[in-house]
Amino acid sequence: MLVSAFVFGGIPERAIKKAFAEVNIYISSDILKEYREVPLELKAEGKISHPQLETLIAGIASFVANAKLIFPSKRLNLCRDEEDNMLLECCLEAKAGFLITGDKDLLEIKTLPFNLKILSPKEYLEHE
Numbered sequence: 001m002l003v004s005a006f007v008f009g010g011i012p013e014r015a016i017k018k019a020f021a022e023v024n025i026y027i028s029s030d031i032l033k034e035y036r037e038v039p040l041e042l043k044a045e046g047k048i049s050h051p052q053l054e055t056l057i058a059g060i061a062s063f064v065a066n067a068k069l070i071f072p073s074k075r076l077n078l079c080r081d082e083e084d085n086m087l088l089e090c091c092l093e094a095k096a097g098f099l100i101t102g103d104k105d106l107l108e109i110k111t112l113p114f115n116l117k118i119l120s121p122k123e124y125l126e127h128e
Contacts, residue, residue, distance in 0.1 A: 001103075002016070002035070002059065002060060003039075003042065003048075003056060004102060004121075005121075006055055006056045006060065011121045011125065014121070015100055015122075016063070018124065018125060019100060019124070024094075025066060025067040026068050026069075026090055026091070026096060027064060027069055027070070027090065028071065028089065029071070030072075030089075030090075031087065031090060032064065032069075034086075035063075039057055039060065042056075068094075072086075072089035072090055072093040076088050076089050078109060078113075079105055079106060079109060080108070081105040084103060084106050087101070088106075097115070097117065098117040098127075099117070100120075101118060101119075101120070
């Protein structure tokens with residue numbers, strides 16, 4: 001969702017701004033690693049331009065500066081895309097009430113062994 005928010009704007013950007021204003025944001029070292037790698041991978045693959053890369057890096061830096069770093073103690077295997085489990089692990093450790101994502105693999109999870117709502121950016125904006 002961060003790529004969409006900081007590169008393209010729209011609903012993901014509005015969801016990020018709402019989250020900054022209303023809730024605590026948590027990240028883990030695994031998530032930080034992904035935030036360091038993904039922008040450069042997108043640029044190398046020609047999926048974003050250099051100005052978009054700069055905007056994305058600045059946006060991620062702002063996001064990280066406002067987030068709380070936590071260290072998940074439990075590994076999970078709940079998502080079809082194994083790499084997305086790190087987000088669920090972070091949520092579990094943080095005791096987060098919800099996860100905002102545009103990732104279909106996460107959004108399709110119907111039941112979790114802990115209390116977490118997985119919302120699309122649009123659903124989060126409509127959430128009271």
